Amino acid sequence: MTGFLQGLWLVxxxxxxxxxxxxxxxxLLGVFVVLVAGVTVLLVLATNAFLDGGGGVFSSIxxxxxxxxxxxxxxxSANAINGERDAGTLATTQxxxxxxxxxxxxxxxxxxxxxxxxxxxxxxxLVFAVTLGEVPASTILVSTLVTALELGVVAAIGVGxxxxxxxxxxxxxxxxxxxxxxxxxxxxxxGLGGASAQSEVRTTNHYVDWMAVExxxxxxxxxxxxLPAQTWTYDVPRFDYVWGFLAANPxxxxxxxxxxxxxxxxxxxxxxxxxxxxxxxxxxxxxxxVEYDECANWTPSGEVLQDDxxxxxxxxxxxxxxxFVGLAIHxxxxxxxxxxxxxxxxxxxxxxPRGSRIA
Amino acid sequence: MAGIEVSGVARAFGDVHAVRNxxxxxxxxxxxxxxxxxxxxxxTLLLMLASLLRPDAGTIRVAGFDPVTDPAEVRARMGWxxxxxxxxxSLTVREALVTSARLYGRSTDAARAxxxxxxxxxxxxxxxDRPTRVLSRGQKQRxxxxxxxxxxxxxxxxxxxASGLDPVARAGLRALVRRLASEGRTVLVSSHVLAELExxxxxxxxxxxxxxxxxxxxxxxxxxxxxxRVRSLDPERLRTALDAAGWGEVARIDNLGAIxxxxxxEDAAQLIAHLIGSGVPxxxxxxxxxxxxxxxxxxxxxxxxxx
Numbered sequence: 001m002t003g004f005l006q007g008l009w010l011v012x013x014x015x016x017x018x019x020x021x022x023x024x025x026x027x028l029l030g031v032f033v034v035l036v037a038g039v040t041v042l043l044v045l046a047t048n049a050f051l052d053g054g055g056g057v058f059s060s061i062x063x064x065x066x067x068x069x070x071x072x073x074x075x076x077s078a079n080a081i082n083g084e085r086d087a088g089t090l091a092t093t094q095x096x097x098x099x100x101x102x103x104x105x106x107x108x109x110x111x112x113x114x115x116x117x118x119x120x121x122x123x124x125x126l127v128f129a130v131t132l133g134e135v136p137a138s139t140i141l142v143s144t145l146v147t148a149l150e151l152g153v154v155a156a157i158g159v160g161x162x163x164x165x166x167x168x169x170x171x172x173x174x175x176x177x178x179x180x181x182x183x184x185x186x187x188x189x190x191g192l193g194g195a196s197a198q199s200e201v202r203t204t205n206h207y208v209d210w211m212a213v214e215x216x217x218x219x220x221x222x223x224x225x226x227l228p229a230q231t232w233t234y235d236v237p238r239f240d241y242v243w244g245f246l247a248a249n250p251x252x253x254x255x256x257x258x259x260x261x262x263x264x265x266x267x268x269x270x271x272x273x274x275x276x277x278x279x280x281x282x283x284x285x286x287x288x289x290v291e292y293d294e295c296a297n298w299t300p301s302g303e304v305l306q307d308d309x310x311x312x313x314x315x316x317x318x319x320x321x322x323x324f325v326g327l328a329i330h331x332x333x334x335x336x337x338x339x340x341x342x343x344x345x346x347x348x349x350x351x352x353p354r355g356s357r358i359a
Numbered sequence: 360m361a362g363i364e365v366s367g368v369a370r371a372f373g374d375v376h377a378v379r380n381x382x383x384x385x386x387x388x389x390x391x392x393x394x395x396x397x398x399x400x401x402x403t404l405l406l407m408l409a410s411l412l413r414p415d416a417g418t419i420r421v422a423g424f425d426p427v428t429d430p431a432e433v434r435a436r437m438g439w440x441x442x443x444x445x446x447x448x449s450l451t452v453r454e455a456l457v458t459s460a461r462l463y464g465r466s467t468d469a470a471r472a473x474x475x476x477x478x479x480x481x482x483x484x485x486x487x488d489r490p491t492r493v494l495s496r497g498q499k500q501r502x503x504x505x506x507x508x509x510x511x512x513x514x515x516x517x518x519x520x521a522s523g524l525d526p527v528a529r530a531g532l533r534a535l536v537r538r539l540a541s542e543g544r545t546v547l548v549s550s551h552v553l554a555e556l557e558x559x560x561x562x563x564x565x566x567x568x569x570x571x572x573x574x575x576x577x578x579x580x581x582x583x584x585x586x587x588r589v590r591s592l593d594p595e596r597l598r599t600a601l602d603a604a605g606w607g608e609v610a611r612i613d614n615l616g617a618i619x620x621x622x623x624x625e626d627a628a629q630l631i632a633h634l635i636g637s638g639v640p641x642x643x644x645x646x647x648x649x650x651x652x653x654x655x656x657x658x659x660x661x662x663x664x665x666x
Contacts (some may be wrong), residue, residue, distance in 0.1 A: 007462075007464075009437055009463055010458070012449070014458055016624035017449075017450065017454075018447055018448075018449045018450065021449040021490075022449065035402040049645035087445050087448070088441065088444060088445020088446075089445040089446065089447055090438075091409075091411055091441060091445075092441060092445060092459075092503075092506065094411060094436060095409055095410065095411065095437070095439050095460060096433055096459065096510075097431060097435060097463050097464050098461050098462050099431075117533075156593060203466050286399060291491065319473075347410060347411045347412070347430065348407070348410055348412055348426060348427050348430060349411060349412050349413060
C-alpha cells in the first residue's frame with residue numbers, strides 16, 4: 001500500500017459511502033433532530049432559561065445527545081465486520097493490499113464519524129443554548145470534545161465486538177449491554193455497593209439547657225447551663241469506598257470534565273456541575289465520630305454560633321477530579337476491543353469461529 | 360518458477376479434516392482444473408492459496424511467495440474469485456471496480472481506466488452505473504471475475520466461476536481464461552461441472568476427501584475401460600454387427616444408438632473398423648464422457664472401494 005493513512009482513508013470512505021446511501025440512516029437522523037428539538041423546547045420552558053442563562057439547557061442537551069448517541073452507535077458500529085463477512089465482502093477486501101489493521105481502524109473511524117454526525121445535527125440546538133447566555137466557552141469546548149470521545153469509545157467497542165463475535169445480532173446486543181453496564185450498571189454498583197458497606201456513626205451532642213436559660217435568664221460569665229451529653233448511633237452507607245464506579249460512567253466523565261460553574265452563593269449553575277459535585281461529595285468518608293457541642297459555641301450574650309457547612313463549591317474544590325480516570329478506562333477498553341478484533345480478523349487465519357466461513 | 364506450488368498441505372477445522380494432503384504444481388501459461396466432489400476441500404484449498412487461511416502443514420508458493428509469511432507479496436500478484444458472491448450492494452458496478460483497484464494501491468486515474476476496461480471485458484457496459492444489488496447471479500459472477508482481474512494478477516484462482524452464467528457468458532469465460540493463460544498467467548479453476556473444465560483446462564488436479572490424486576493414479580484411471588457412444592443411421596444393423604463381433608453382451612442399446620465399454624483406444628479403433636467393414640452406416644463414434652469426467656469417476660470409485 002502506498003501509505004497506511006491512504007489505505008485507512010479508502011476503507012473509511014468506502015464504508016461511509018455505503019452508509020449515506022441507505023434511507024434508514026436519514027430517517028434515524030431526522031428522528032434524532034426532532035427529539036432534540038422537543039427536548040430543547042421543554043428544557044427552556046422548564047428551567048426559566050431566558051432569565052437564568054443557558055447553562056442548564058446546554059448541559060441537558062449534551063447529555064441527551066450522549067444518551068441518543070450511545071443508543072444509536074451500537075446499531076451503526078457493531079455489525080461492521082461480521083456484517084461484511086455475512087455479505088461476503090470482507091474476504092474480497094482482505095485479499096487486497098489493505099491490511100486488517102487498516103480495515104478494522106477504518107471501520108471504526110467510519111462508525112465514529114457516523115455517530116459524530118448526530119452530534120453535528122444537535123449543534124444548532126447547542127448554539128441556541130449558548131445564545132441564552134452564561135455558558136462559558138471552556139464548558140462548550142470540553143463537554144463537546146469529551147462527548148465526541150465517548151461516542152468514539154462506543155463505536156470502538158461496537159466495531160471490536162463485531163470482529164470478535166460471529167453474528168451481527170449478537171454483537172449488537174452485547175455492545176448495548178456494555179453501554180448499559182457503563183451508563184446504568186455503574187450507578188447500580190455505586191448505589192448497592194455503597195449501601196451494603198455501611199458504617200456506624202456515633203453522634204455525641206452537648207446541648208445548652210434552653211429550658212434553664214428561659215427560666216433563669218442568661219447566666220453571667222462564660223459557662224452556659226449544659227445538659228448531659230447525649231449519644232446515639234446510626235448506620236450510613238459508605239459511598240467513599242465505591243465512588244470509583246461512578247468515575248467509569250460516561251455521563252459522569254462528561255460532567256466532571258466540563259469546568260464547573262457556580263453562582264455567587266457557591267451553588268452550581270448547570271447540570272454538569274451538580275453531577276460533578278455529587279460525585280466528588282461521594283469521595284469523602286463520612287465522619288464516624290460526630291460531636292456537636294452547642295455549649296462550646298456559646299457566647300456570653302446567650303447566642304450560639306452556627307457551624308459553617310460547606311457550600312457545593314467548597315466540596316468541589318477540596319476533592320480530586322475523576323474524569324480522566326474514567327476516560328482513560330474507556331479509551332483502554334476501546335483500544336483493547338480494536339486490537340483484539342484485529343487479531344481475530346487477521347489473515348491468513350489461524351482458527352475460525354465454529355461454523356463460520358471466512359469468505 | 361511455478362505459478363502455484365502446493366506441497367503436502369493439510370488443514371483441519373476442529374475434527375473436520377477439510378484438506379489432508381494436497382500436492383500439485385501449476386506452471387505459468389497453464390489452466391489447471393481443480394476437480395472434486397462437493398466437500399472435497401476445493402474451497403478450503405483455494406482459501407489457503409488466496410492467503411486467507413493458514414495451512415496446518417505443508418508449504419504453498421503463489422507466484423514464488425509464501426502466503427503465510429509474505430501475504431502482501433502474494434496478494435499483489437494473485438487474483439481470487441470467491442465462490443460466495445458478495446458485492447458492496449449500494450455501490451455501482453463502476454464504483455465497486457474503482458474501489459477494488461484503489462484498494463490494490465492504484466491511483467484514482469489508473470483505477471478508473473482499469474474499471475472501464477474490465478466493464479467492457481466482462482460485458483457489463485449497460486449496468487456499469489447501476490448499484491450492484493440489482494445484478495443477477497450471473498452478472499454478479501462477471502463482476503466478481505472483473506474484480507479478481509482488477510490488479511492484473513499473474514496468478515488467478517477462480518472458485519466455481521461458471522456457475523450461474525448463461526451459455527454465451529460461459530463461452531466468453533472460456534475464451535477469456537484461455538487468453539489469460541496464453542499471456543503467461545497461471546490459472547487454477549475449480550468446478551464440479553466437468554464438461555466446463557474440459558474445454559478450459561489443459562491440466563487437472565483431482566481432489567477427493569482432501570487428498571490430491573497422484574500422477575500414476577491418474578494415469579491408471581485414464582487407462583481403465585470407458586464408454587464409447589456409437590450412433591448409426593441403421594440401429595438394427597448396428598446391433599447385429601455388435602452381436603457378431605462379440606460386443607452384444609456388454610453393449611447397452613438405447614434410442615440414440617449404443618454405448619460400448621472399451622478398454623483402450625486400440626479396441627476402439629478395432630471396433631470402428633469392424634463396424635464399417637460390416638457395412639454399418641456409422642454417423643458418430645466418440646467417448647461417452649470427457650477425459651476429466653472419466654478419470655474423476657474412476658478415481659471416486661476407487662476412493663470408495665478403498666474406504
